Amino acid sequence: MDKCEQCGAPTRSGFIVERDGARHLFDSFECAIFAMAPACAHCGCRILGHGVAGEGNDCYCCDHCAHAHHLALGQPDASPQPPAGAEHLGM
Ligand SMILES: [Zn+2]
Numbered sequence: 001m002d003k004c005e006q007c008g009a010p011t012r013s014g015f016i017v018e019r020d021g022a023r024h025l026f027d028s029f030e031c032a033i034f035a036m037a038p039a040c041a042h043c044g045c046r047i048l049g050h051g052v053a054g055e056g057n058d059c060y061c062c063d064h065c066a067h068a069h070h071l072a073l074g075q076p077d078a079s080p081q082p083p084a085g086a087e088h089l090g091m
């Protein structure tokens with residue numbers, strides 16, 4: 001029987017995710033996300049949407065994290081301020 005490559009659980013209903021020519025077998029989306037989704041450079045949560053590109057290879061889950069990370073680093077914030085009350089509610 002096939003095994004999930006993230007948690008090692010045997011699976012009959014797993015699915016393959018292919019990236020850069022490499023195939024990965026998972027038993028659940030949770031495992032696939034944990035193994036393959038990028039982590040937010042600010043809060044560390046997995047980025048399930050398009051994310052927000054930051055400096056270099058940094059990626060953020062939302063505008064709020066991108067903004068907060070720039071503040072934490074003491075860098076000027078190049079991204080536009082989100083209007084008040086338009087905070088993302090998270091996933
Ligand atoms: Zn798994």
Ligand SMILES: [Zn+2]
Nearest residue numbers: 040043061065
């Ligand atoms: Zn974040």
